[in-house]
Amino acid sequence: MHLSPALSRIAASQTTAMTDRAIQLREEGRDIISLSVGEPDFATPPHVIAAAKAALDAGDTKYTAVGGTLALKKAAALHFARDLGIEVLPSQITVSAGGKQAIFHALLATIGEGDEVVIPAPWWVSYPEIVRFAGGKVVPLHTHAQHGFQFTAADLEAQIGPRTLWVLLNSPGNPTGACTSAETLHGIADVLRRHPRVMVLSDDIYAPINYTGGPHATLANLHPDLADRILTISGVSKSHAMTGFRIGVAAGPQWLIQAMERLQSHSTGNPCSISQAAAAAAFEGPQDFLIDWRERFRARRDLVVAAINAMPGLSTPVPDGAFYCMVDAAPLMDRFGDDAALALHLLEHGVAVVPASAFGGRDGFRISFAADEAKLAEACRRIAKAVA
Known part of the structure; x- marks a missing residue:
């Protein structure tokens, strides 16, 4: 192996690494809810899909x-x-x-x-x-x-x-x-x-x-x-x-x-x-669909924030935007050692999250709430059981 000095200065993305691991476990038959990637679960708006199809039909390739x-x-x-x-x-x-x-x-x-x-x-x-x-x-x-x-x-x-x-x-x-x-x-x-x-x-x-x-x-x-x-x-x-x-x-x-x-x-x-x-x-094109999406994200945020703040040892402030919660798990570090170990523990309980250390933080993890309400509710139940 002959890697450049520039490449040796960086590490692979822990967000994609955790997502890839969740995909691998799913392929092995495990029931994994992935809250590790920031990707809206909504369908791309129809007028956008139509424009892509029209470009293909017009030969814009x-x-x-x-x-x-x-x-x-x-x-x-x-x-x-x-x-x-x-x-x-x-x-x-x-x-x-x-x-x-x-x-x-x-x-x-x-x-x-x-x-x-x-x-x-x-x-x-x-x-x-x-x-x-x-x-x-x-x-x-x-x-x-x-x-x-x-x-x-x-x-x-x-x-x-x-x-x-x-x-x-x-x-x-x-x-x-x-x-x-x-x-x-x-x-x-x-x-x-x-x-x-x-x-x-x-x-x-x-x-x-x-x-x-x-x-x-x-x-x-x-x-x-x-x-x-x-x-x-x-x-x-x-x-x-x-x-x-x-x-x-x-x-x-x-x-x-x-x-x-x-x-x-x-x-x-x-x-x-x-x-x-x-x-x-x-x-x-039209932007009015964003009003509905934003309100659905808000409802998901409120669901996750309430569930996390009800769990002993975990807490999170209410985010003002995007679709992430940064969860503080400092009271649990005596049990787990560090947040990477905690994230792996949650993965074994069927929930993929990303440790705070991946983001320059510590003693916690990030949840993406860009998933449907049923998955989020089940994920929060699994997290509560895992840390209990």
Whole structure:
């Protein structure tokens, strides 16, 4: 085996590892409820499926421009304006094979050896691994359940140093479901003005899944004077149940978009042409189905939160968005040793979750409540039995 130094700096995703293990156990005949992956169980909207079929029938099966079709970039511009309040030109947008690829290309295109990236923790599993692969250094900004996994602008500024290049924001967040308030974003903007070298990657993929009742707040909308230092990530995977279509969109300064597309030209080339047609229909078509989906996610959230908080040794705050609960299991660590052992114990009892340590946390686990109510109720019964 001859592995590159860059690859040796990263580990495989524990989210996908746990999901793969759950699939393997199912294939062996075990009854496993997987709450490890963030994938809506709803069917992709019919108008999106129709657009994909129409593209196939029309023979749209050839290469497109590396950074996406003009039709999809225009549709994405509509989405950024309507749903995130960000006015951008199609030339300021790039399309990738999922939001993850857009993040990967943005960081690889900009990070030099030793550059620092501040990431609030708990974090999405791929953020630190991408930074390390690029040769950068991860600077954790630790948040805690008792504070709703929130941080202040002062907390952020304390982590910024002379080598800081990026700050990563994710709201609503994976794995915590925490939403960054407009007030906090105003404070972050003040910090950025004092540190002109620092850029912000704002991952807003879960923006449509917000339970606060208020509008989604994002930095590029609130402070357009900083837009030349902000890359906003979005897509259709979570909002339109299109995970398998692999389409992400990113909006930011043209120099960064061009750099990302240069890198993409040597990795995947263009995203799937059929998926691009479907994504354009997703952005341009009816959005009213999201009202029902959001309320169903809210009901599932309430079911899981109530069940977890009724179990001795487990607790979770109420997430304001996305479809995850970050469960604190610190009182159980004397029995299990660490959260990885606890996650394996729950898997043996028929429930797949992901340990908090995979997200830069500790002594707990993440539950995805993007599953139907019957499965969630049964999963919670199994968890209660497993930890009793």
